[in-house]
Amino acid sequence: MLSMNEAVKNLIEMFANKSFPEQIALTIIKRRSGEDVRPCDKWSIGNQLIMLFIGGTDDARTLKQWNAVGRKVMKGSKAFGIYAPLVKKIVDGEEEEQTVIVGFKVVPVFKVEDTEGEELEAVSYEPEIREMPPFIDVAEKLDIKVKWKPLSCAVYGYYSPRDNSITLGSKDFIVYFHELAHAINATYADLSKDIKKAEVVAELTAAVLCEMNGISGYESQAYKYIQRFCADMEDKAVLKNIMRTLNEVEKIIGIILDASTYGSEGRTVSLRHEP
Numbered sequence: 001m002l003s004m005n006e007a008v009k010n011l012i013e014m015f016a017n018k019s020f021p022e023q024i025a026l027t028i029i030k031r032r033s034g035e036d037v038r039p040c041d042k043w044s045i046g047n048q049l050i051m052l053f054i055g056g057t058d059d060a061r062t063l064k065q066w067n068a069v070g071r072k073v074m075k076g077s078k079a080f081g082i083y084a085p086l087v088k089k090i091v092d093g094e095e096e097e098q099t100v101i102v103g104f105k106v107v108p109v110f111k112v113e114d115t116e117g118e119e120l121e122a123v124s125y126e127p128e129i130r131e132m133p134p135f136i137d138v139a140e141k142l143d144i145k146v147k148w149k150p151l152s153c154a155v156y157g158y159y160s161p162r163d164n165s166i167t168l169g170s171k172d173f174i175v176y177f178h179e180l181a182h183a184i185n186a187t188y189a190d191l192s193k194d195i196k197k198a199e200v201v202a203e204l205t206a207a208v209l210c211e212m213n214g215i216s217g218y219e220s221q222a223y224k225y226i227q228r229f230c231a232d233m234e235d236k237a238v239l240k241n242i243m244r245t246l247n248e249v250e251k252i253i254g255i256i257l258d259a260s261t262y263g264s265e266g267r268t269v270s271l272r273h274e275p
Contacts, residue, residue, distance in 0.1 A: 002211060002212045002213075002214070003212070004208060004250070006211075007211035007212040008208055008211075008246070010211055011207055011219065012239070012242070014219050015219075015223050015238075015242065016235075016239060018223075018235075020220035020223070023219075024216075024217030024218060026156055026172050026174075026175065026218075026221075027170050027172055028156070028170055029148055029150050029151070029169050029170060030150060031150045037121060038061070039061050039062075039065050040058075040060055041150060043082065044083075045155055046083070047083060048151070050080070050083075051082065051111075052158075052160060052167075053160070053162070055080045055109070055111050056162055056163075057111035057112055057113055058149070058167070059111070059112040059120075060080075060110060060111045060112065061110065061112075062108065062109055062110075063110065066110060066115050066117075069117075069120065070117045070118030071112075071116060071117035071118055071120075072115060072116060073110045073114055073115050074114055074115065077114035077115075078114075079108035079110050080108070080109065080111075081107060081108055081109070082106070083104045083106060083107070084105055084106075085101045085103075085104055086101065086102050086103040086105055087099050087100065087101055124148075125148040125149050125150065126148050127148065127171050131171060133173040134173065134213050134262050135209070135256055135260045135262055136176070137260055137261060137262065138180065138256050138259045138260045139166065139180060139183070141259045141260075142183070142259060144164055144165065144180070145163065145164065145165035145166070146165070146167075146176075147165060147166070147168070148167075148168050148169075148171070149168075150169060151167075151169025155169060156168070156169050156170040156172070157169055157176070158179065159179045159182040159183050159186070161191075164183065172218075173209075173210065173215055174207070174210050174215070175206075177205065177206035177209040178202045178205070179202070180256070181201065181202040181205035181206060182202045184252050184255050184256065185198060185201060185202065185248070185252060196229040196231075197229075197245065197248075199226075199228075200226050200229050200230070200241060200245050201248045201249060203225045203226050204226060204242060204245055205249045205252050205253060206218075206222065207219065207222040208249060208253060209253065209256070223238075226238060226242060
């Protein structure tokens with residue numbers, strides 16, 4: 001495993017010269033063949049985020065849907081709303097029938113924690129042990145829950161401070177590294193105060209960890225991701241922004257290395273660079 005100094009040097013050189021290895025597309029965890037296991041698996045990413053951050057759950061359904069699987073909503077439970085499209089069939093000038101969305105309605109749903117009854121079918125998308133990313137042990141040691149499940153292609157993963165959990169819709173190691181960086185950063189900083197900086201720190205941390213572990217093909221997308229969160233997207237300004245966040249990256253990687261039993265070599269913690 002490369003030291004952090006070596007990894008950062010390699011990345012900065014690539015970022016400065018735009019000389020990247022061939023880019024590898026991120027993968028998405030696919031649902032099981034056949035029908036979706038849960039109704040929420042078919043929801044839009046917007047409704048899934050409402051469920052996660054407003055409902056505070058990863059499974060919610062209507063009263064009727066819960067009853068259909070042998071579960072009842074407990075007395076006193078409060079629903080929260082998701083948005084369902086209102087559709088209408090129209091006939092165009094060529095007399096071909098089309099279905100169009102004419103609006104949305106709020107649909108009340110209840111979270112699984114507010115129900116009781118039959119056990120739900122358990123579905124695991126967790127990779128095999130040999131496919132687990134480096135530093136997966138860090139999450140367990142820091143009491144960060146890690147879950148894998150199919151997600152919309154709009155989101156490969158996310159960190160939820162509500163229950164200190166990481167949810168991954170991709171098995172690519174860089175996605176786990178990114179969310180792990182968020183989770184560790186959140187232990188000593190309020191990420192909501194500067195979301196753009198938090199994203200730059202998380203993605204740069206992920207890119208450095210990939211480079212340290214010889215994981216290549218994500219450098220170009222990491223640069224473009226970081227660039228999106230820089231006020232000035234010019235190359236020189238992006239590099240300066242990257243340099244300014246190296247102290248945060250150093251701190252996070254230091255915590256990861258100290259907590260992990262993975263790869264004891266290359267643990268020199270020094271990322272001092274002048275912008």
